[in-house]
Amino acid sequence: MPVLVITGTGTEVGKTVVTAAVAATALAAGRSVAVLKAAQTGVRPDEPGDAAEVARLAGPVTTAEIARYPEPLAPATAARRAGRAPVHPHEVAEAAAKLATEHDLVLVEGAGGLLVRFDAAGGTLADAARLLSAPVLVVAPAGLGTLNTTELTARELRCRGLDLAGIVIGSWPAVPDLAARCNLADLPDVAGAPLLGSVPAGAGGLSPADFRASAPHWLAPRLDGTWDAEAFRVREAPRAS
Numbered sequence: 001m002p003v004l005v006i007t008g009t010g011t012e013v014g015k016t017v018v019t020a021a022v023a024a025t026a027l028a029a030g031r032s033v034a035v036l037k038a039a040q041t042g043v044r045p046d047e048p049g050d051a052a053e054v055a056r057l058a059g060p061v062t063t064a065e066i067a068r069y070p071e072p073l074a075p076a077t078a079a080r081r082a083g084r085a086p087v088h089p090h091e092v093a094e095a096a097a098k099l100a101t102e103h104d105l106v107l108v109e110g111a112g113g114l115l116v117r118f119d120a121a122g123g124t125l126a127d128a129a130r131l132l133s134a135p136v137l138v139v140a141p142a143g144l145g146t147l148n149t150t151e152l153t154a155r156e157l158r159c160r161g162l163d164l165a166g167i168v169i170g171s172w173p174a175v176p177d178l179a180a181r182c183n184l185a186d187l188p189d190v191a192g193a194p195l196l197g198s199v200p201a202g203a204g205g206l207s208p209a210d211f212r213a214s215a216p217h218w219l220a221p222r223l224d225g226t227w228d229a230e231a232f233r234v235r236e237a238p239r240a241s
């Protein structure tokens with residue numbers, strides 16, 4: 001699995017934190033890692049973007065960004081309003097493929113959800129994943145509403161013939177409500193793919209040392225970690241009523 005595309009059910013669901021956890025876990029397993037943020041929006045030229053946040057949390061990874069645009073908008077819109085060239089899916093695929101020649105694992109983080117547009121022709125991260133024949137990891141929220149957006153994302157991936165590697169919960173609450181606990185059984189069912197991890201809420205605020213030590217415990221063996229989906233579900237699941 002040299003390239004893994006990381007998308008989410010939407011923006012602010014924890015893609016960057018999950019990307020950092022995957023990177024930290026791969027580094028702990030002795031693999032070299034590159035992180036490619038396809039298009040970074042909403043940050044000034046001198047501000048750290050998502051790739052820098054991954055490096056801060058995870059450690060020594062190669063970071064790359066194809067373009068950044070100042071306004072916090074979909075990349076196609078942000079590029080148009082900035083009067084700048086957009087990022088095309090083939091550029092994302094080419095950049096990731098080049099990084100894959102020099103690293104054991106390349107993590108490609110999209111912007112927002114799967115169908116957020118990168119260019120005026122409607123190109124998306126899904127097109128880049130297709131060009132790369134890369135598996136896609138979907139980051140999903142824990143609570144109410146996540147079953148619908150996760151299933152929509154999984155269906156779109158399947159329609160496009162893409163490989164949905166699995167789902168990672170971006171932020172698992174310290175005190176999960178009934179919906180979150182029930183979703184542990186329902187998320188893999190609606191996605192037709194396994195739960196591959198759960199990152200605790202607040203993980204992004206840990207010290208880098210604590211983040212790196214803990215990350216392998218949040219992710220399943222498929223992602224080089226030790227997280228056991230079934231044991232987690234049994235521990236957190238509600239009693240039948």
Ligand SMILES: Nc1ncnc2c1ncn2[C@@H]1O[C@H](COP(=O)(O)OP(=O)(O)OP(=O)(O)O)[C@@H](O)[C@H]1O
Pocket residue numbers: 008010011012013014015016017018050110111112113170171172199200201202203204205
């Ligand atoms: N497990 C977590 N622990 C701590 N903070 C989190 C966690 N998950 C998400 N957050 C916080 O929620 C916000 C959104 O998370 P994040 O930046 O990872 O989302 P994203 O899906 O990458 O968004 P974008 O589409 O902008 O790239 C951030 O402020 C982040 O610090």
Ligand SMILES: [Mg+2]
Pocket residue numbers: 015016050109
């Ligand atoms: Mg992000």
